[in-house]
Amino acid sequence: MTHTDPRAGDYVVATHGLSKRYGRESALEHVDLRVPDGAVYVLVGVNGAGKSTLFKVLMNLERPDAGTAEVFGLDTGRAGPEVRAQVGYVPERQDAPYRSMTCARLLRHAAAFYPEWDHAYADHLTRALGVRPQRRVGGLSKGETRRLQLVLALAYRPPLLLLDEPTDGLDPVVRRRALALLAEHLADAPTTVLISTHHIHEMESLADHVGVLREGRLVAQMPRDELQRTVRSYRLEVPDAWAAPRELQPTGLRRSSAGRDVQCTLVGEEREVARRLAATGARVRQVSTLALEDAALAFLPEDPS
Amino acid sequence: MTAPAYRTAERRARGARPPLPRLRSVLAEQVRATGHALRGPALIAAALLALVTLFAASQVLSRGVDLTLNAWPTQLPGLMGALLPIAVWARDERFGPAFLWTLPVDRRRHALTKALAGWVWLMAGVALFVLWLLAVTSASGGRALPPETLHVVTSQVAAAGPLDPAALRTVRWAPGPLIWAVPFTAATATYLLGSALVLGSRHPLRWVIGTVLSYVLSSIASEAASAQLRAGWLDDAPGRLLRLLVDSRYGLDALLTARIESLSNPAALTTGESTIVWWGVPDLADWRTATLLWTGAGLLALWAAASRHRERRRA
Numbered sequence: 001m002t003h004t005d006p007r008a009g010d011y012v013v014a015t016h017g018l019s020k021r022y023g024r025e026s027a028l029e030h031v032d033l034r035v036p037d038g039a040v041y042v043l044v045g046v047n048g049a050g051k052s053t054l055f056k057v058l059m060n061l062e063r064p065d066a067g068t069a070e071v072f073g074l075d076t077g078r079a080g081p082e083v084r085a086q087v088g089y090v091p092e093r094q095d096a097p098y099r100s101m102t103c104a105r106l107l108r109h110a111a112a113f114y115p116e117w118d119h120a121y122a123d124h125l126t127r128a129l130g131v132r133p134q135r136r137v138g139g140l141s142k143g144e145t146r147r148l149q150l151v152l153a154l155a156y157r158p159p160l161l162l163l164d165e166p167t168d169g170l171d172p173v174v175r176r177r178a179l180a181l182l183a184e185h186l187a188d189a190p191t192t193v194l195i196s197t198h199h200i201h202e203m204e205s206l207a208d209h210v211g212v213l214r215e216g217r218l219v220a221q222m223p224r225d226e227l228q229r230t231v232r233s234y235r236l237e238v239p240d241a242w243a244a245p246r247e248l249q250p251t252g253l254r255r256s257s258a259g260r261d262v263q264c265t266l267v268g269e270e271r272e273v274a275r276r277l278a279a280t281g282a283r284v285r286q287v288s289t290l291a292l293e294d295a296a297l298a299f300l301p302e303d304p305s
Numbered sequence: 306m307t308a309p310a311y312r313t314a315e316r317r318a319r320g321a322r323p324p325l326p327r328l329r330s331v332l333a334e335q336v337r338a339t340g341h342a343l344r345g346p347a348l349i350a351a352a353l354l355a356l357v358t359l360f361a362a363s364q365v366l367s368r369g370v371d372l373t374l375n376a377w378p379t380q381l382p383g384l385m386g387a388l389l390p391i392a393v394w395a396r397d398e399r400f401g402p403a404f405l406w407t408l409p410v411d412r413r414r415h416a417l418t419k420a421l422a423g424w425v426w427l428m429a430g431v432a433l434f435v436l437w438l439l440a441v442t443s444a445s446g447g448r449a450l451p452p453e454t455l456h457v458v459t460s461q462v463a464a465a466g467p468l469d470p471a472a473l474r475t476v477r478w479a480p481g482p483l484i485w486a487v488p489f490t491a492a493t494a495t496y497l498l499g500s501a502l503v504l505g506s507r508h509p510l511r512w513v514i515g516t517v518l519s520y521v522l523s524s525i526a527s528e529a530a531s532a533q534l535r536a537g538w539l540d541d542a543p544g545r546l547l548r549l550l551v552d553s554r555y556g557l558d559a560l561l562t563a564r565i566e567s568l569s570n571p572a573a574l575t576t577g578e579s580t581i582v583w584w585g586v587p588d589l590a591d592w593r594t595a596t597l598l599w600t601g602a603g604l605l606a607l608w609a610a611a612s613r614h615r616e617r618r619r620a
Binding site: 056059060061062063072077078080081082084085086089091093096097098099100101105109110112113114115116156158159 | 322323324325326327330331333334337338341342344345396397402403404405406407408409410411412616617
């Protein structure tokens with residue numbers, strides 16, 4: 001269910017039939033991702049769905065088996081340095097490089113590779129995220145490493161941020177501060193963000209596009225308002241032995257029943273859904289919108305096995 | 306909006322892409338970062354040199370030993386060159402999504418730049434080592450590169466058994482200042498080969514152990530096969546191959562010591578005395594050719610190893 005027009009050219013990130021296998025395991029299958037300029041695109045998926053592999057392909061750290069990826073119109077396989085110069089990347093793994101360096105030394109090291117590194121902003125981020133400059137990288141906790149990675153990714157104000165579980169390992173206080181800094185960052189300089197997270201609710205105020213990866217396939221991709229308009233919770237009064245039309249169910253029916261009342265999440269324009277339900281003998285009693293997280297999760301199976 | 310943020314926004318409005326770092330800046334930073342990473346090994350080396358210095362000083366002071374510097378016998382710079390790549394690359398996950406590879410520099414070029422940064426420190430280390438040798442020699446009242454009297458074996462003599470002193474001719478040999486280049490070129494060539502191994506293979510230690518094991522096993526096998534099959538050409542075949550690689554005219558020893566090690570060895574004389582005999586006079590032309598060959602091979606191997614990390618271009 002991809003509602004973002006694949007023909008339009010104004011995408012910061014565009015992949016075309018991207019596939020990647022690790023042995024017999026398929027990590028990505030024919031993924032056509034489209035991230036519009038200036039979007040905050042949230043990529044959702046269970047562990048192992050292929051999110052990190054997709055990020056690595058965009059950074060040219062992994063070679064796809066098929067398909068191509070473009071960032072700002074540049075082929076990631078042919079223009080790796082030019083692509084990486086425009087990307088702030090927070091990797092999934094929380095092991096910081098060069099463990100014998102202090103945080104300040106590592107930041108100076110990274111600054112040498114980005115002519116537009118903003119030292120004052122790096123200092124600001126360092127203070128705001130509570131990174132202690134004189135601590136050795138090897139002695140940092142998981143959360144501290146994550147904070148340092150965020151400073152490394154943001155300090156040169158790249159036009160694209162690839163954030164792979166950026167708040168993973170952060171305590172609630174720092175997590176909130178990190179998200180506030182991200183919002184501040186987006187307000188300060190025009191930036192496109194592709195972010196993968198298990199904490200979708202955190203992105204409620206920032207996200208404007210959503211993609212769902214399931215077993216390496218991009219099963220949904222659309223603007224956030226479209227997602228929340230087309231994925232809704234319906235309370236129905238249904239006849240005996242009623243079954244919902246298959247085309248309205250993203251991953252099989254999520255329902256809770258009480259007598260002849262059924263509560264379920266269905267996909268489609270509300271009027272069209274109501275028309276189809278009526279054809280099956282069901283009567284819509286109430287329709288309610290879903291939070292971003294619930295709407296996105298509608299595309300993921302409740303039982304991952 | 307801060308001034309840098311404003312500039313960033315303005316640049317983006319113009320559609321300009323962020324600039325790439327200049328190669329000179331990348332090299333300068335890699336030299337600094339590699340120096341940082343080499344502090345540990347450097348401290349260990351300094352401590353060892355200090356111990357040796359103390360030992361030498363105690364020998365000179367207590368026993369009046371004359372420490373005459375011989376620049377040639379040392380294979381240490383070559384060993385330093387071979388081992389340094391391990392320290393240079395220890396902190397990078399070469400075959401994974403290392404931080405190094407996420408930076409906006411062409412990956413092969415970046416790998417070569419980092420190797421070059423390590424070489425800069427290697428040359429500094431070798432220079433310090435040579436200066437230390439000179440300082441120790443000078444402090445002890447010895448002389449650097451004094452002319453040597455070599456007992457050279459005439460070609461008619463068989464190698465086995467005690468040597469007749471009449472078969473030795475005496476040659477006065479002064480190495481010349483070019484011999485000071487040997488530690489630097491030896492370290493450079495072994496560094497290139499070591500870097501190629503570390504950068505090009507996921508498990509360099511396994512390759513080293515595997516090579517040694519292969520040599521031992523093939524030696525045993527060739528000996529057995531030679532006896533069984535009565536094939537004389539098989540006898541000590543791996544040993545001969547190794548000697549070709551190490552002791553031949555352009556072998557490793559020509560690179561590391563200008564053949565001073567392989568051309569000389571202690572020998573018993575028919576008079577009952579023993580002395581160092583030479584099977585030829587070292588010729589720096591052999592060293593020059595060996596250096597060209599080994600350094601060229603090292604450069605090619607390093608290029609091939611760095612190419613394993615090149616930007617992953619699709620077919």
